Amino acid sequence: MSHITGNSMSSEPVGQNISALLMQAINDDSNLELDWLWYANQMTSSAERSYCLARALHINPDNRATQKELIVLRANRAEIRQTRRAYYRLSTPR
Numbered sequence: 648m649s650h651i652t653g654n655s656m657s658s659e660p661v662g663q664n665i666s667a668l669l670m671q672a673i674n675d676d677s678n679l680e681l682d683w684l685w686y687a688n689q690m691t692s693s694a695e696r697s698y699c700l701a702r703a704l705h706i707n708p709d710n711r712a713t714q715k716e717l718i719v720l721r722a723n724r725a726e727i728r729q730t731r732r733a734y735y736r737l738s739t740p741r
Contacts, residue, residue, distance in 0.1 A: 669695045672702075680706040684713065693724050 672686040680703045687699035700717040704710060 666692075666695075669698070672699065678706060680710065693720055696720060697724070 668686065668689055672683070675682070677683065683699045683703035683706065687696050687703065690696040690699060697717065697720050700713055700720065703713050704717060707713070
């Protein structure tokens with residue numbers, strides 16, 4: 648079901664319940680790259696956004712813009728994890 652063409656639009660305002668939106672995306676199981684890119688742009692969680700971008704890339708692995716966006720997103724997530732680990736190491740009494 649394409650959300651781009653309006654064949655199945657949720658009556659819920661975008662951004663209100665992102666986890667529900669991700670579940671809707673998974674349940675729709677679209678094979679349209681544009682649907683997954685649309686979903687990715689609606690997500691506020693980097694993990695959910697990453698999932699949607701990966702699905703779009705699965706459909707069209709040659710999309711360079713999506714490849715770059717996913718690389719940057721994953722690099723940012725890795726940097727955040729490293730920063731958290733360093734913080735916890737420094738804040739834990741020895």
